[in-house]
Amino acid sequence: MCGIVGIFLKDAKLEPELGSMLASMLCVMTDRGPDSAGFAIYGAGDAEHVKFSLRAAEGFDFQGLAHSLSLTSGGTPRVTVRATHAVLEVPAAHASEVRAALARHPDVALVGAGTRMEVFKEVGLPSAVATRFDLGTMRGTHGIGHTRMATESAVTTAGAHPFSTGDDQCLVHNGSLSNHNALRRALTREGIAFATENDSEVAAGYLTWRMKQGASLGAALEAGLKDLDGFFTFVVGTESGFGVLRDPIACKPAVMAETDRYVAFGSEYRALVDLPGIAKAKVFEPEPATVYFWDRAA
Template sequence: MCGIVGLFLKNGALEPRLGALLSGMLCTMTDRGPDSAGFAVYGTGAEGLKLTLRAADPALLADALDGMRRDLGLACEATARDTHTVLTLAASDEARVRAWLGAHARGIEVVGAGRRMEIFKEVGLPRAVAERFDLAAMTGSHAIGHTRMATESAVTTDGAHPFSTGRDECLVHNGSLSNHNGLRRRLEREGLAFATRNDSEVAAGYLTWRMRAGASLKEALESSLSDLDGFFTFVVGTETGFAVVRDPIACKPAVMAETDDYVAFGSEYRALVGLPGIEAARVFEPEPARVYAWERH
């Protein structure tokens, strides 16, 4: 049992409140997932690329940044948030930064990459995680979040969501996939790499693979309904979009609300009650095996 939340703003005037609104939604889902929490925020776009790095020891990140600047002559901006640091660098530098990290800083993970997306996740109660990264102060157009109850694996940050396998693409998942091992092997043969054994990372990789082949986010999610076995609710973010899909059985709870200002998702309605204008929203349960998608350009 896990909790999922998502908020996609249609009205740009609400962007300064995105983090505060998502924080309230995320913390409300604590009893669905008290073990760890995470979120992805789509904020101001970088001229190059943002890499979100994580290390258990923040000092390790600071030392690695000094080493990269020295060894690579790297020009970048760095914003530290607790155990994570967001690097803003030229997109052409991504490959050599990843290679340097692999060779010199094995304790550092790249948890996300994109022009707009920043990902933060840690073990702990959702409120504590949100406060550690100052989620309430973050701004942007859309965000997704997850609270985890580890029922099939250890309580680790590696198991926390969101998972990202492509630029500005990430996914949160409530459910369990039965064919993820076979699908993982297939995707690895297609050139995708995975950092964990989590089935949700495989789902994220599947969507990345389909979209790299030219599918839209909506088309990739439609394909997932036949290619992924198990039960699932996915909430997905891209640079410009936000989407939701439930498996054909739809055994996991889900509710959505839409107004002229936003679209919101929660595993339970109580995650939505603090949103502005919720009393006038169109509130509905997303149908099984139907993709719901919105985009802003």
């Protein structure tokens, strides 16, 4: 049992409040997942730069790492440190070189990359994780979050959600996949790498593989209805959008609310009750085996 939340803002006036809204939703889901928590925020960014979300041990010298990458990245990258994580921003023209250089640092984990996406996750109560990374002060257009109750793998930071499915894309999952070990072996043969035993990372890897074959995210999610065996609700984030998919029998609880200012998702309605205007929102349960998606570009 885990808790997942997400919010997509239609009204730009709410953007300064995105972090505080998401933090409130995340913390309400504590009893669904007290082991670890994580979130992705889609904030400011531009096509000329790539943000690398990095994780390392407490006290790691991220500033020193940025300085060591100065030649690779065409200048010292901009770095924002938040506890055990940092966001490294480099010119897009040098992103491939920086990614290769980061791979030579085994003490640093790359947890996400993109023009706007920033990913943070850690072991501990959701309230502690939100405070540690100062989620309440973050701003942006949309975000997703997860509180984990580990069932199929160890309680580790690496096993916490979200899991990235590609540049500016990530996924959080509530449920359990029964065929994840066989699927992991098959995807490994296709060149998809995994860092944990978490079944949710397999789902993320599956979407990555499908999209490398040319499928859209929506088509990849729909293909997952056939290939992913088990119970699941996915909430996904992209550079410009936010989507939801439940398994064909909708085993796990899910509720959504939509107003003219936002669309929000929660594993339970209580995650949504503090949102502005919730009393007048259209509240509904997403249908099984149906891809829902909202996009800023639409």
